[in-house]
Amino acid sequence: MIQAGMTGSAPDRGLPAGECAARCTRAQALMAAAGLDLILLTTEPEVRYFSGFLTPFWQSPTRPWFLLLPADGRPVAVVPRIGAVAMAATWVTDIRTWPSPRPQDEGISLLADTVRDLAGTTPMLGVSQGPESHLRLPLTDWNRLLAGLPGAVLRDATPILRQLRMVKSPAEIAKIAHVCDLVSEVFEGMPAWLRPGMSDIEVFRRFRIACLEAGADDVPYLVGGAGPGGYGDIISPPQGRPLAPGDVLVLDTGATFDGYFCDFDRNYALGPADDAARDGYRLLHAATEAGFAAARPGNTCADLFAAMQAVLGRADGDVGRMGHGLGMQLTEWPSHTADDETVLQPGMVITLEPSLDLAPGRMMVHEENLVIEAAGTRWLTRRAPAELPVID
Amino acid sequence: MIQAGMTGSAPDRGLPAGECAARCTRAQALMAAAGLDLILLTTEPEVRYFSGFLTPFWQSPTRPWFLLLPADGRPVAVVPRIGAVAMAATWVTDIRTWPSPRPQDEGISLLADTVRDLAGTTPMLGVSQGPESHLRLPLTDWNRLLAGLPGAVLRDATPILRQLRMVKSPAEIAKIAHVCDLVSEVFEGMPAWLRPGMSDIEVFRRFRIACLEAGADDVPYLVGGAGPGGYGDIISPPQGRPLAPGDVLVLDTGATFDGYFCDFDRNYALGPADDAARDGYRLLHAATEAGFAAARPGNTCADLFAAMQAVLGRADGDVGRMGHGLGMQLTEWPSHTADDETVLQPGMVITLEPSLDLAPGRMMVHEENLVIEAAGTRWLTRRAPAELPVID
Secondary structure, three states: OOOEEOOEEOOOOOOOOOHHHHHHHHHHHHHHHHOOOEEEEOOHHHHHHHHOOOOHHHHOOOOOOEEEEEOOOOOEEEEEHHHHHHHHOOOOOEEEEEOOOOHHHOOHHHHHHHHHHHHOOOOEEEEOOOOOOOOOOOHHHHHHHHHHOOOOEEEEOHHHHHHHHHEOOHHHHHHHHHHHHHHHHHHHHHHHOOOOOOEHHHHHHHHHHHHHHHOOOEEEEEEEEEEEOOEOOOOOOOOOOEOOOOEEEEEEEEEEEOOEEOOEEEEEEEOOOOHHHHHHHHHHHHHHHHHHHHOOOOOEHHHHHHHHHHHHOOOOOOOOOOOEEOOOOOOEEEEOOOOOOOEOOOOEEEEEOOEEEEEOOEEEEOOEEEEOOOOOOEEOOOOOOOOOOEEO | OOOEEOOEEOOOOOOOOOHHHHHHHHHHHHHHHHOOOEEEEOOHHHHHHHHOOOOHHHHOOOOOOEEEEEOOOOOEEEEEHHHHHHHHOOOOOEEEEEOOOOHHHOOHHHHHHHHHHHHOOOOEEEEOOOOOOOOOOOHHHHHHHHHHOOOOEEEEOHHHHHHHHHEOOHHHHHHHHHHHHHHHHHHHHHHHOOOOOOEHHHHHHHHHHHHHHHOOOEEEEEEEEEEEOOEOOOOOOOOOOEOOOOEEEEEEEEEEEOOEEOOEEEEEEEOOOOHHHHHHHHHHHHHHHHHHHHOOOOOEHHHHHHHHHHHHOOOOOOOOOOOEEOOOOOOEEEEOOOOOOOEOOOOEEEEEOOEEEEEOOEEEEOOEEEEOOOOOOEEOOOOOOOOOOEEO
C-alpha cells in the first residue's frame, strides 16, 4: 500500500525479496575470512538488519531479543514468546521462544543451547564490542551466558557489521531520501507559521504535526534552541520560553519513514538578525558546500572534515565532529573528524554538520544529508537557503 | 510556562526543587546499608533519575554518558563536551567532559580517574546488572574501565535503583496522570473519525496527530493490530492494510509528557462484532476491574495476577504478564506474573493488562493505568467503555 505525502508517492515499505538474504551472505563471507562461526546480535538495528524485524517494542526494557547469524543459511531468532508472530512474518524461519518475563532465566539457557546447536561447544563467537555498540542484556545474564558456553571464544563483530551497514542499498536510500524530502518541505513551510511570541513548546508541537501530515511515520528526534543571535545548546528539548525578536532558532530533527531516519536542521531569525548571525550562517553554508564537493568516493571522512574546517578557518564548536553516517539510526558510523580515515564509498549516506561558535554561549549549526553515488554525490535534503531566513 | 491541552492545564515541567537531592539521599542511605561507595549509571532513565537531565540525544549511539553517585553529596557527571551546557542546567555542578567522538578513549580514562577521585582505588562499585538493565557502553570500553580499576569490587545496584524508582513522587504522578488523561480523550474521540476502508497507516498517523494536538509532547510508542474478530499480534507497526468491516482494531500507545509515559490501549469493532469478540471484551473488562480491586497496598503483583486470572478462568495469551510498572520508561519493574512477589506500595504507578486468546491467531488485550495511593487506588486512564465500541 502506497501512502502519498504532500511531496509525492512514498517508496514501498519493507525490503525487496532477497535483501536480508544478501546481507547475510555478505556477512557470512566476512565471517569466514575472520574465522567466526557465529555472530550474536542483541540490539534493534543489528537484529533488524539481518531479519527485517521492525517493532517499537524494543522500548520496553523487560525482554531481551537475540538473533544468531550462523556460518551459512538464515539467521535464527531466540525471542520472547510475545514476539513469535511478528518474527514469523520476516524471512526468519527458525524461531525459538521462551515465556517472558522470566527473570530467573530470561532466555539465557535457550540462547546457550541454540549457540551449541548451531556452532558446537567451542565456537568462535562474534559479538559487537567496538565503538557505538552495546550489549542489550543485563550484565548478570551476559556473565551467565558466558559461563554456559565455557568453550566459546569471543571476537569483536563490530568491523564486519560496520562495513556492511555503512553502505546502503537502493531500497534503504529511497526510504531516507523520502523522509529527507518531506521534512525539507516542512522546513520550507515554517516561515508561513513561525512567529515571535510562540513558545518553543508550541513550535516543536506544530513541527511534529506538520511532519506527520507530510507523511513521516514518526518524529523520534527533535531538539532545538533559540536565543538572542544564536543558541547555547543543541541537544535540549523545548523549555517553554516564548520566541523573542532577535532570537535565532534552530530545529534539528530525526524523522522516520519505515524505520529509516533523516537528520538535519534549519535556522531561522526572528525579526532582524545581527551581522554575526548573518555572517556565521553564510560561512556555515559555504563550509557545507565545501564538504559536499569533497564527498567523493575515495576521499575520507578526515578529508571532509578538513574541507569544511578550511572554510571555517577555526576549530569547530563543542559538537566534536562535522557529520556522521545515517540510516536505521539517527547517527551511525563513521564520524567526520580530523582522524577518521574511513573511505567514502558509493551507497554511503552521511550528514554534513559544521558548527561555529559565534560568541561565548552563542553557537550555530548547519546540517544536510547526502548520498555518495558512483555517478556523483546527491543531496537528499533540499539545500538550506543561502541566507539566514528572517521571520518578520 | 504552562501548556494547555484540550483536557485542561498541564502540570509544571521539570521537577520541584530538592526532588533530585531527595532521591540521591535515599539512594545513599541504601548504599550505606549495602556497603557501596559509588554507583555508576549509564542509561537514560538512571542518569535522568538522579540529575534531571532530559534530552532525546541518547538516540545517538556514538557517545556514552556517565553519572556517578557518591556516598554523599551531589552526583558527578562524566559526559561528552557537547552535553556540558545542558547538564549544567541541572542541579549537577561537578561536570567533567571529554571531546567526543574519540573512539580510542571514549571517556573511559576520565571515568576511571573520576571513580578514583570520588572513592579511592578499592571502591565497592555498584552498577546495574539485574533484570531489565543493561550497560550503555561498548563491551571493549567496559573491559578497559575494569582494567583501569583493578581494586574495584563490582556489586549489583539494581535492587537499590528498582526500589526507589518503583515509588513515584507527586510530581511524577502528575505528569503520568496528565498524559493518561489527554490520551484518554483522544481515544474517546476516535469513533468520530475511525472508518472502515482507512488504512492502518492512516489511523496511526491521525492518532499521533490527535495526541500532539491534545498536548502530548511525543508518541514514542504506538503499535496495533486489526483482523476479523481479533488480532494476531500486538507489537507490530501498521502494515498498510485497509480496515475491513468485521475487524477488531487495537491501538496501544505510550505517549509522553515531560519525559513520563502513559501505556494503555483501546479496542474498536469496525461494523458488527461477533459474539466471541463482544464476550471476550466483557471478560477482559471484568478482569481489569478485579485487578483494580486487588491493587491495594500490601498485596503483591502475584495477587493482581491471580485476581485477573480468576476472572479469565484460563491461562492468559502470549503476552507473558498482565501488566507492569510505568514511568520514565514505557515499561518498568515490576511485572504482574504468577510469581512476582513485589509488594504494592503507595506511589506505585502500574498498568493492568489482561489478555485473552479468542481463537487461534485471534487475541484481545485490555490495558489501563492506575496509581496506588494510601487513600485508595485511582485510575489514571479514563476507564474503557464496558462494551466493545462498534464503529458503523
